[in-house]
Amino acid sequence: MNDTASHLDALRALVGARGLLAAPDDLSSYETGARYDRGRAAFVVRPATTAEASAVMAYCVRHGIGLVPQSGNTGLVAGSTPDASGGQGVLSLDRLAAPFEIDLANRSVTVGAGTRLSSLNERLAPHGLTLPIDLGADPMIGGMVATNTGGARFLRYGDMRRHVLGLEIVLPDEAGTVLDLTRPLRKNNTGLDLKQLFIGTGGAYGLVTRAVLELRRLPQQSATAILVPRDDAAVMELLVAFEERVGDHLAAFEGMSGAAVALALKHHDRLRNPFAPHPPPPFCILVEIERSWAARQQEPSIDALMEQVLAEVWTLPGEPLADAVPGRGADFWALRHVLTESLAAEGRVIAFDLGFARAAVMPFRRAMAEILAREHPEVRVCDFGHVGDGGVHFNLVVPRDSALALDPSPVRDLVFGEAVERFGGSFSAEHAIGRANQAFYERFIDPRQRGIAGAIQDLLAPGRLGAVDFRESAPAS
Numbered sequence: 156m157n158d159t160a161s162h163l164d165a166l167r168a169l170v171g172a173r174g175l176l177a178a179p180d181d182l183s184s185y186e187t188g189a190r191y192d193r194g195r196a197a198f199v200v201r202p203a204t205t206a207e208a209s210a211v212m213a214y215c216v217r218h219g220i221g222l223v224p225q226s227g228n229t230g231l232v233a234g235s236t237p238d239a240s241g242g243q244g245v246l247s248l249d250r251l252a253a254p255f256e257i258d259l260a261n262r263s264v265t266v267g268a269g270t271r272l273s274s275l276n277e278r279l280a281p282h283g284l285t286l287p288i289d290l291g292a293d294p295m296i297g298g299m300v301a302t303n304t305g306g307a308r309f310l311r312y313g314d315m316r317r318h319v320l321g322l323e324i325v326l327p328d329e330a331g332t333v334l335d336l337t338r339p340l341r342k343n344n345t346g347l348d349l350k351q352l353f354i355g356t357g358g359a360y361g362l363v364t365r366a367v368l369e370l371r372r373l374p375q376q377s378a379t380a381i382l383v384p385r386d387d388a389a390v391m392e393l394l395v396a397f398e399e400r401v402g403d404h405l406a407a408f409e410g411m412s413g414a415a416v417a418l419a420l421k422h423h424d425r426l427r428n429p430f431a432p433h434p435p436p437p438f439c440i441l442v443e444i445e446r447s448w449a450a451r452q453q454e455p456s457i458d459a460l461m462e463q464v465l466a467e468v469w470t471l472p473g474e475p476l477a478d479a480v481p482g483r484g485a486d487f488w489a490l491r492h493v494l495t496e497s498l499a500a501e502g503r504v505i506a507f508d509l510g511f512a513r514a515a516v517m518p519f520r521r522a523m524a525e526i527l528a529r530e531h532p533e534v535r536v537c538d539f540g541h542v543g544d545g546g547v548h549f550n551l552v553v554p555r556d557s558a559l560a561l562d563p564s565p566v567r568d569l570v571f572g573e574a575v576e577r578f579g580g581s582f583s584a585e586h587a588i589g590r591a592n593q594a595f596y597e598r599f600i601d602p603r604q605r606g607i608a609g610a611i612q613d614l615l616a617p618g619r620l621g622a623v624d625f626r627e628s629a630p631a632s
Contacts, residue, residue: 159197162198162218162220163175163177163198165214166198166200166211166214166244169202169207169210169211169214170200170201170202170203170207170210170211171203173201173203173250174200174201174202174203174207174250175198175199175200175201176198176199176200176201177198177199181199182196182198182199182245184228185199185225185228185236185245185247186236186237186245187236188228188230188231188235188236189228189229189230189231189292190231190499190504190506192236192590192591193236194236194237194238194239194240194243195237195238195239195240195241196237196241196243196244196245197220197237197241197242197243197244198244198245199244199245199247200222200244200245200246200247201247201249201250202246202250202251203250203251204251205251205323205325205333205364205365208246208251208325208331208362208364209325209331209332209333210331211246211331212246212325212326212327212328212331212362212618212620213328213329213330213331214331215244215327215618216327216328216329216331216617216618216619217329219619220242220243220244220619221242221243221244221618221619221620222243222244222245222246222327222618222619222620222621223235223236223237223243223244223245223246223358223620223621223622224246224248224297224298224301224358224362224363224620224621225245225246225247225248225298226247226248226249226268226269226294226295226296226297226298226299226301227271227292227293227294227295227298228298229292229293229294229298230294230298230302230586230587230589231506231508231586231591232508232583232586232587232588232589232590232591232592234301234302234357234358234586234587234588234589234590234591234621234622234623235298235589235622236622238590238622246362247269248267248268248269248295248297248298248364249269249295250269251267251268251269251297251364252266252267252269252270252274253267254266254267254365255267255270255275255278257278257279257282257284258339259282259284261339262284262369262370262371263320263339263367263368263369263370264279264284264286264367264368264370265321265337265339265365265366265367265368266296266365266366266368267296267364267365268295268296268297268300268362268363268364268365268366269295269296269297270295270296271293271294271295272286272288272290272293272294272295272296272299273293275296279370279373280373283372283373284370284371284372284373285370285371285372285373286318286368286370286371287308287311287312287371288304288305288306288308288312288314288315288318289306289307289308289407290304290306290307291492291493291494291495296363296366296368297362297363297364297366299315300315300319300322300353300354300363300366301353301354301355301356301357301358301363301587302315302355302357302585302586302587303315303316303354303355303585303587304585305541305544305546305584305585306541306585307407307409307491307541308406308407308443309541309543309544309546309585310405310406310407310408310541310543310544311403311404311405311406311407311445312371312406314585315354316351316354316355317369318368318369318370319350319354319366319367319368319369320338320339320340320341320367320368320369321336321337321338321339321340321350321366321367322334322336322337322350322353322354322363322365322366322367323335323336323337323363323364323365323366324336324350324353324360324361324362324363324364325361325362325364326360326361326362326615326616327361327362327616327617327618327619327620328615328616328617328618329617329618333364334349334361336349336350337365337367338367339367341369352611352615355587356587356608356625357587357588357589357621357622357623358620358621358622359612359616359620359621359623359624359625360611360612360615360616360620361615361616361620362620371447372447372448373447374406374445374446374447375446375447375448375449375450376445376446376448376449376450376456376457377406377443377444377445377446377457377484378443378444378457378458378460378461378481378484379441379442379443379444379461379481379482379483379484379487379488380441380442380461380465380479380480380481380482381429381439381440381441381442381479381480381482381487382439382440382442382476382478382479383436383438383439383440383476383477383478383479383480384438384439384440384475384476384477385473385474385475385476385477387438387517387518387520387521388517389473389475389476389477390410390438390440390516390517390542391513391514391517392471392473392475393440393468393475393476394408394513394542394543396464396467396468396471396475397442397444397464397468400464400467400468401444401460401464404444404445404446405442405443405444405543406443406444406445407441407442407443407541407543408440408441408442408541408542408543409440409441409442409491409539409540409541409542409543410438410439410440410516410538410539410540410541410542410547411438411439411440411441411490411491411494411539412437412438412536412537412538412539413434413435413436413437413438413439414535414536414537414538415494415497415498415537415538415539415550416435416439416490416494417434417435418494418497418498418500418501418537418552419490419493419494419497420435420490421497421501422493422496422497422500422501423493423497426486426489426490426493427486429480429482429486429487429490430480436477436478440542441487441488441490441491443484444457444460444461444464445457458481461481462481465479465481491539494537494539495548495550498537498550498552501537501552502535502552502553502554502555502560503552503553503554503555503557503559503560503563504550504551504552505534505550505551505552505553505559505563505566505567506548506549506550506551507547507548507549507550507551507567507570507571507574507582508546508548508583508584508585508586509540509546509547509548509549509570509574509580509581509582509584510545510546510547510580510581510583510584510585511545511546511547511574511578511579511580511581512545512579512580513542513543513544513545515545515578515579515580516542516545516547518578519547519573519574519578519580520536520538520547520549522573522577522578523536523549523570523573523574524536526569526573527551527566527569530569531559531565531566531569533553533554533557533559534551534552534553534559534566535551535552535553536549536550536551537550537551537552538550545584546584546585547584549570549574551566551570567595571595571598571599575599576599582595582596582599583595587623588623589622589623590622590623593623596623605625608625609625609626611625612624612625612626613626
């Protein structure tokens, strides 16, 4: 970035002294990602209003300064950190927490993109409402929109796209154009639904500054159990059996490998082994059912419903259920939510966020485990994920001093190739693209689709915004 001092002075004039960071000690946390990625930022700019964000965007585009939007910085694909050049600025959303405007009749809320998910749900709880995206991390709304976050209760509630009613966007052009797409309508077929272009594209097309979100009623009743399937083939049998018996009240169907559960118990003494005195089985499923209304006096409790469903499933032909452990949801979800950090405590994690048609999940796991045991025996498969929606966090743990810890590309090429080309899956189920997945986007996505994505970026985003550039992936003319 040429003439750094004058650019910093100009940006400081736009956002004030609190809005611009340039000292190395101040930049460090913005340069470091949630998992292994780290870059060098020329500066961090922190607008407090949409007008400031627009002015910053316009200035940087006019002067050819690349910006990387960053909200909670909880992503895992190097999508919110600067590259190693030292020439990119980070545009942080952490001062864009206003407004908070709840519309009870519309069951919606308008929030600033810098609002944390935890803060949002704390303020919604007194009204009996929630944004039901259940995550182990605590991201900001802007990043959740940009990556189209899913989470553990996708099966019942869907992803962020399902909950976005409107957006306010700042485009990376010389005017810092602000698009007001915030009409809180559930039904509006008056042409192109433009806001959809900014959901799940990692900020490459524009900066989210406000969002209008559809809310759900807080669950009033829930029951959980951990299921042990007879074998891999029984997993889908159990999923179908639960859906037949409880329908849309099935909130979660989370698969957990025994290896991942064992590491969670090893690294978190406070957790109870649900299978004690036995070790965790090779694979288990956390299942949860919910009701959004309070218990009624003459209505069977939701715990009784869970017991009834389990009793029916026990007697199914072929006996797909080998064991079941009902228990407190808080205990089971505590186990589920520490899996990621437990793997990191054990060694270097090579993480994959994969999506499949539901019936392909278990065959992929089995085939991939066999291939890795043969070609990379030092790898431990410690996977878990959202089996009910076809999502798998196919995480591998390797020794920190191993060759794969220093360069995981051989395993990444192998796993992505099998997932996409053999099993018809997605190399990014819910983490978006980011720099970490750019090469796989170019490898696996049809050139015609890439060309369209690049043309849209040319139209909306002539400036340089985000960690991914769809234009670089467009076929040469």
